[in-house]
Amino acid sequence: MNIWFRHHITAIRHALAQFLRSPGHFFFNILVLSMTLALPFGGLTLLDNVQSVTEQLSVSPEISLFIKQDTSRENAVALETSIDKILHDAGQKAEIVFISRETALDSLQKKTGLNDIVDSLGRNPLPDSYVVRLSENTSNTVLSAQMEAVAAQLQKLPVVDKVQIDSAWTKRLAALLGVLRMGLLFLAVVLSVVVIVVTFNTIRLQVLMHLDEITLAWHVGASRAYIRRPFYYMGIFLGLFSGCFALLLIDLSLYPFNSAIHELTRLYGSDFQLTPLDPLLSVILLLASATLGWLGALLSVNRQLRKIY
Incomplete structure (x- = not known):
């Protein structure tokens, strides 16, 4: 050696x-x-x-629901039951998160520094919303089709103004x-x-x-x-x-x-x-x-x- x-x-x-x-x-x-x-x-x-x-960044598939401005808080909160039923019928497991307009405005002000936005507009311009985070347990192609089908069902709810599928850009x-x-x-x-x-x-x-x-x-x-x-x-x-x-x-x-x-x-x-x-x-x-x-x-x-x- x-x-x-x-x-x-x-x-x-x-x-x-x-x-x-x-x-x-x-x-x-x-x-x-x-x-x-x-x-x-x-x-x-x-x-x-x-x-x-x-x-x-969030790469889990998400669906954002924006509720109509004239919807009461009680009806907005009660919408979670309908969302859960649509997801259950579609065989999807998901986390449903309610975001009040006050929480959304506070987050926007912290990110942009536009603290006087309410004073300028006279009211909170943001709606109540939901974020639905789906469990990604299938292939991307199948999951994309399922998300579009779920989004179409959610759009039909009477108090929903707009449904947006998020996280596609991260994929x-x-x-x-x-x-x-x-x-x-x-x-x-x-x-x-x-x-x-x-x-x-x-x-x-x-x-x-x-x-x-x-x-x-x-x-x-x-x-x-x-x-x-x-x-x-x-x-x-x-x-x-x-x-x-x-x-x-x-x-x-x-x-x-x-x-x-x-x-x-x-x-x-x-x-x-x-x-x-x-x-x-x-x-x-x-x-x-x-x-x-x-x-x-x-x-x-x-x-x-x-x-x-």
Whole structure:
């Protein structure tokens, strides 16, 4: 075990020494690789932030009922029995929430800051309403048809002014995020091939530069693992350093983006800001980039050294 450990330490030192001997060459290779990795890393950062926002939104299917303005509070409250019967006949389980016009106005004032709306209009313009949250226990297609049928029955109630099916846009957003994930996965696969190719060529040049040393070491009895190990670590360090630089670029780019986003979100009363990736996810990405570097080095070394032995 001690011999194995010493061999790896020696290989790591040799790989780092090669970086120090030609820093300019490796710097530009790392720069190219980091720019390549920055695209999927940045896309993942954006997707992670957008997904964190959508998870806070209501994605359960909902139906909103707005009651006619001239309906008394007693009749509005009593409407719950009729709503429950329609849902029971349709075989739907749902949570029925009554929202008084006073509660709706108070919520509107808190969100918009229009505290003088009642004084300006002379009365509360909002109606009493119900929110019906259905249990999503069927497929989206079947559930959509059931919601439309239930909404049509609710619209026929005499005191109901308007029925609106909510949360459809959140489902469309979730579907769009699914498409973006597939696009990001495709981009990551393509750019991973680019990383492997760049690493392949970089290690290939290093092998050719040290071909005489490799040949001599082989003839004096050095094992294949001993000869190849430093090049493997060079590939790992190329991928790892490139991944670190890519994450640094993404984190630094968040500052100008957040400045621009702040101006937009301020108009909507939001404090949304892009945040860096979770540390655990960042570590996973660094491991992935190091693995790509190792894979490129593995393919390059095996191909070049096959000509020697």
